[in-house]
Amino acid sequence: MNNEALQHWNNSLTGQSEGLSSTEDLFSTRRKAGVDSFQKNGFPGRRHEEWRYTSLKSLSEEGYPACLPHEGNLPEVDELITSSDIRIVLINGVFRKDLSDLTALPDEVRVEGFSDFRQRANTQEIENFDRMLPLSDHPFQSLGDALLDDGLVVTAIGNTDARIHILHAYDGTDTSGSAHITGMIHLEGGARLEILEEFRSQGQVMGNTRWGIHVGDECTLSRQRILRPGCDVVFHGSRVEVGKAGLFQDLIAGSGSRLVRNEIHVSLNGAGGHTDLFGGYVSDGDEVVDHHTTIEHAVADCTSREIYRGVLGGKSRGAFTGMIHVHQDAQRTDAKQSNDAILLSRNSEMNTRPRLEIYADDVKCTHGATVGELDEGALFYLRSRGVSLEEARRMMVRAFTAEVFGEIENEGLREQIIEQLQAAMPASECVT
Amino acid sequence: MSENEKEGSMILEVNDLHASVEDTPILRGLNLNVKPGEVHAIMGPNGSGKSTFANVIAGHEDYAVDSGSVLYNGIDLLDLSPEERACEGIFLAFQYPVSIPGISNAYFLRSALNAVRRYREESEVDAVDFLQLVRSKMALVGMDEKLLQRSVNDGFSGGEKKRNEILQMAVLDPKLAILDETDSGLDIDALRIVAEGVNALRGGDRSFIVVTHYQRLLDYIVPDHVHVLSQGQIVRSGDKTLAHELEREGYSWLDSGDKPKKSEADQKVQEAS
Numbered sequence: 203m204n205n206e207a208l209q210h211w212n213n214s215l216t217g218q219s220e221g222l223s224s225t226e227d228l229f230s231t232r233r234k235a236g237v238d239s240f241q242k243n244g245f246p247g248r249r250h251e252e253w254r255y256t257s258l259k260s261l262s263e264e265g266y267p268a269c270l271p272h273e274g275n276l277p278e279v280d281e282l283i284t285s286s287d288i289r290i291v292l293i294n295g296v297f298r299k300d301l302s303d304l305t306a307l308p309d310e311v312r313v314e315g316f317s318d319f320r321q322r323a324n325t326q327e328i329e330n331f332d333r334m335l336p337l338s339d340h341p342f343q344s345l346g347d348a349l350l351d352d353g354l355v356v357t358a359i360g361n362t363d364a365r366i367h368i369l370h371a372y373d374g375t376d377t378s379g380s381a382h383i384t385g386m387i388h389l390e391g392g393a394r395l396e397i398l399e400e401f402r403s404q405g406q407v408m409g410n411t412r413w414g415i416h417v418g419d420e421c422t423l424s425r426q427r428i429l430r431p432g433c434d435v436v437f438h439g440s441r442v443e444v445g446k447a448g449l450f451q452d453l454i455a456g457s458g459s460r461l462v463r464n465e466i467h468v469s470l471n472g473a474g475g476h477t478d479l480f481g482g483y484v485s486d487g488d489e490v491v492d493h494h495t496t497i498e499h500a501v502a503d504c505t506s507r508e509i510y511r512g513v514l515g516g517k518s519r520g521a522f523t524g525m526i527h528v529h530q531d532a533q534r535t536d537a538k539q540s541n542d543a544i545l546l547s548r549n550s551e552m553n554t555r556p557r558l559e560i561y562a563d564d565v566k567c568t569h570g571a572t573v574g575e576l577d578e579g580a581l582f583y584l585r586s587r588g589v590s591l592e593e594a595r596r597m598m599v600r601a602f603t604a605e606v607f608g609e610i611e612n613e614g615l616r617e618q619i620i621e622q623l624q625a626a627m628p629a630s631e632c633v634t
Numbered sequence: 635m636s637e638n639e640k641e642g643s644m645i646l647e648v649n650d651l652h653a654s655v656e657d658t659p660i661l662r663g664l665n666l667n668v669k670p671g672e673v674h675a676i677m678g679p680n681g682s683g684k685s686t687f688a689n690v691i692a693g694h695e696d697y698a699v700d701s702g703s704v705l706y707n708g709i710d711l712l713d714l715s716p717e718e719r720a721c722e723g724i725f726l727a728f729q730y731p732v733s734i735p736g737i738s739n740a741y742f743l744r745s746a747l748n749a750v751r752r753y754r755e756e757s758e759v760d761a762v763d764f765l766q767l768v769r770s771k772m773a774l775v776g777m778d779e780k781l782l783q784r785s786v787n788d789g790f791s792g793g794e795k796k797r798n799e800i801l802q803m804a805v806l807d808p809k810l811a812i813l814d815e816t817d818s819g820l821d822i823d824a825l826r827i828v829a830e831g832v833n834a835l836r837g838g839d840r841s842f843i844v845v846t847h848y849q850r851l852l853d854y855i856v857p858d859h860v861h862v863l864s865q866g867q868i869v870r871s872g873d874k875t876l877a878h879e880l881e882r883e884g885y886s887w888l889d890s891g892d893k894p895k896k897s898e899a900d901q902k903v904q905e906a907s
Contacts, residue, residue: 583732586692587746587802588720588753597737597745604736604785 208244214267215240219348227320228328229350232337236347239339246341255521255553256463256492258341261435265378266408269349270294274373276301277404279430283614284398286365288313293371295381295409296352310362310393316353316384334386334414335441342437342463346382346412353384353411358393358421365396374405374434385413389421389448396424398615401433401456408435419445419472426610427464428619429456431626439465444504446472453480455607455619456491457626465494470504481510482606482619484599484626485518485550492521499532502562508539511606513599515546515628524569525557532562539569544576544602546628596624644705645670645810645841646691651702652866653683653690659700660686662866668810670839675852675877678863679885684845685729687863688814691843692726693719706810720746721753723809727799727816733787739798740782743768747805771804775831793824800831811835812843817851829854849881864888 219237223230245258274294290313291301297315304313323331337347358364372381389395403409417423429436436459444450454464468477483491491514497506512520522541543552556569576598584594600620610616646668653661660683668674678684690697691704693716704711711719734742747767748758759767772779775797787795796816803811813832817825832855836842844855852860852874860876861868862885869888870876 577732577734579732580734582694582716583728583734584742584746585716586694586720586726586728587742587806588717588750589745590717590749591715593745593749594717597734597742600741601734601736601785 208262210262210264211244211267212241215345215348218269222349222351225321228323228325229320232347233350235337236344236350239337240341240344240348243339243341243344252494252523255519256461256490260461261408263406265406266380266435268377268379270372270374270379270381270407271377272296274371275375276369276371277373277402277432279402280618282367282398282400282428283612283618284365284367285612285615286367286396286398288364288366290354290366290368291371292352292354292369292383294373295383297354308362308364310360311356311358311364311395313366314355316355316386317351319355319386320350331386331414334416334443335384335412340439342410342439343412345380345410346384349382350384351382355386355388356395356397357388358390358395359388360391360393363394365398367398367400370399370401370409370411372401372403372405372407372409372433374403374407378406380408380410383409383411385411387413387415387423388418389416389423390418392420393418394422397426399425399427401427401429401436403430403433403436406434408437409433410437412439413441415440415442415450417442417444417448417450420447421445422449422451424449424451425453426615427452427454428622429454429459429462431458431622433459433462435461437463440467442466442468442477444468444470444472444475444477447474448472449476451478451480453478453606453610454493455482455623457484457623458486459489459491461490463492463494467496467498468506469498469500470506471500473501473503475501475504477506479506479508479510480606480609482512482603482623483520484513484515484623484628485520486516486626486628487518488516489518490521491518494521494523496525496527497537499526499528499535499537499565501529502531502533502535504532505536506538508541509606510541511543511603512552513544513546513602513623513627514550514552517547517549519551519553521553521555522571523555523557525559526567526569528558528560528562528565528567530561533564535562535565535567537565537567540571542572542574542602544574544598546576591630595630596627599624599627643669645707645839646843647703647705649703649705651687651690651704652700653686654698654700655686655696660697660866661690663702664863664867666861666868668841668843670809670841671837672859673836673842673844673855673857675844675846675857675860676863676868677846677849677860677877677880679888680847682863683866684847684863685814686866688726688729688812688843688845691719691812692716692724717749718753720806720808721750725803725806725808725811727796727803727811727813729815729818731787731790731795731799733785733790735785735788737786738783739786740764740768742786743782743802743805746802750806768801768805771801774804774834775800776827777801792819793821793827796820796824796828797831800828800835804831804835809839810841810843812845814845815847816844817846817848825851826854849877852877862888
């Protein structure tokens with residue numbers, strides 16, 4: 203990124219960060235560290251190994267450095283079919299109690315805005331926060347730290363179940379900008395949460411969301427993230443620690459976003475822990491979809507599964523980097539990773555980097571990556587039964603992502619996700 | 635019957651059809667006329683062009699039509715996309731049915747049925763009506779209902795795949811069905827079940843073209859006409875007894891160029907061309 207562009211960010215950061223730190227909380231050191239780190243490192247270029255396939259150049263455009271105003275409207279999109287009556291709304295990164303409905307929240311589950319949390323947090327809670335989201339020179343983390351303001355803190359302790367729908371809405375119609383959201387999820391005592399995180403956006407907007415997640419012993423967190431069409435820049439980072447017999451399931455689905463970078467770092471810290479990381483997308487035009495995952499098998503007897511599948515048209519690019527790190531003591535690890543892509547056009551591109559580091563000797567680790575084209579035989583078969591070429595192509599999206607979305611229990615939601623992706627299927631380039 | 639009346643009553647008229655695959659000519663002047671309700675068998679050795687013919691009629695893009703014409707109910711078939719042909723009532727039972735992991739057989743069948751119904755300006759069937767329809771058709775072909783929820787042909791046995799083809803045929807209710815080597819890979823029991831399914835769909839104006847290497851299938855699906863395809867042309871036509879003759883004599887006479895004497899079974903089906 204050139205100096206002038208960086209200057210926009212730096213000016214913007216200093217002012218905004220200082221403004222935030224004039225409020226009473228214990229996070230001003232953290233903000234300062236974020237500003238310093240970003241000013242030192244800026245956005246990495248594509249020479250940086252971790253950003254080789256994703257250019258952040260467009261973020262130097264004017265408009266992004268400013269924070270979006272706290273007020274904004276909900277972009278119009280069909281409501282998702284969810285099975286949750288607990289609904290949390292964040293607009294432009296601000297937790298909106300007035301638009302949220304927490305009445306059905308069980309006693310064992312607490313939800314509060316991050317700005318409330320940061321003003322009341324005690325030293326131990328801050329230590330906990332620092333452990334779950336450690337300081338780093340990661341550009342989006344640094345921005346999140348520098349502009350630490352609002353977000354969510356969800357705590358569930360005890361034998362409880364809840365389904366929560368979180369709607370992130372970004373309104374960049376009048377003024378472009380960014381929103382930086384910090385979230386924490388803390389599960390203990392066998393709690394089970396399902397979280398559906400939905401992203402809606404309009405206009406030139408960068409949504410920077412990061413989560414620190416603790417899935418305690420015998421707890422379950424099932425998370426589904428859905429990027430609705432029309433998002434501009436989405437950064438989403440999660441650091442997850444999973445305890446004994448804990449379960450972290452994650453799914454990300456999307457289409458029609460200009461630039462998506464999804465980073466997940468899961469550490470399986472207790473025996474019997476399991477994680478599922480699933481993703482499915484359809485991309486077109488100049489879109490970029492980059493999934494970047496790390497699974498730490500830190501102890502013995504944990505299992506993990508990763509399946510990411512993308513259908514890429516136009517000049518869109520996909521990237522997948524999947525690190526599986528099996529520590530020396532992590533015997534009897536069972537890890538499966540797969541990444542598959544269908545390229546619809548000559549100019550679409552997929553880059554896959556599986557990375558396995560295995561230091562234990564009794565492990566099962568498999569990884570596979572495929573890049574192919576639409577199955578012409580299947581297309582003809584469908585057409586020979588009367589299905590039009592375009593519908594047959596859309597059916598192939600359903601077929602290809604079946605493994606990713608097949609485990610979504612809510613059939614209505616599953617269909618809605620598949621239909622969104624099907625609708626994003628680029629038209630065939632040569633109709634015959 | 636005058637020539638004109640005869641023309642008008644044809645469901646399929648193939649005239650001097652030449653087609654090639656990857657620039658290799660396969661069909662070299664094929665002529666065939668099929669009337670509504672007739673069952674025609676096309677026999678011939680491997681490489682004679684049987685499957686090419688079936689795929690050309692269905693509209694497979696790997697097969698290029700170089701010259702000639704195909705009229706289906708009087709319209710130019712070669713002008714239509716594969717899906718238009720299907721909607722117009724042509725059905726190809728594949729020699730090698732394609733498996734589509736991730737699409738359930740039920741979803742596939744309902745999508746196909748509704749696509750055809752939309753084309754015919756009929757209302758789409760909902761899940762309940764569809765299930766009722768498909769169950770009755772599954773009974774017809776002796777198919778296990780569990781196969782409805784499985785992915786299309788994925789992990790199906792050879793017999794299940796072929797039955798699935800006949801099930802699709804029964805659901806889509808075509809006017810002209812082409813069975814491409816439906817007998818290949820089937821044991822005698824599976825063959826009988828598939829043939830019974832086909833026979834149950836015979837009748838009325840529905841026409842069949844049964845493409846097969848062996849006469850065996852024709853014991854169960856008894857054709858009105860039998861044609862021998864060799865090097866991309868129909869070289870002999872007759873009634874069902876021709877199939878038995880071929881069973882006895884094989885196809886070697888085709889290679890020697892030494893045509894066996896015309897049997898009494900011969901008919902001049904190709905006269906119109």
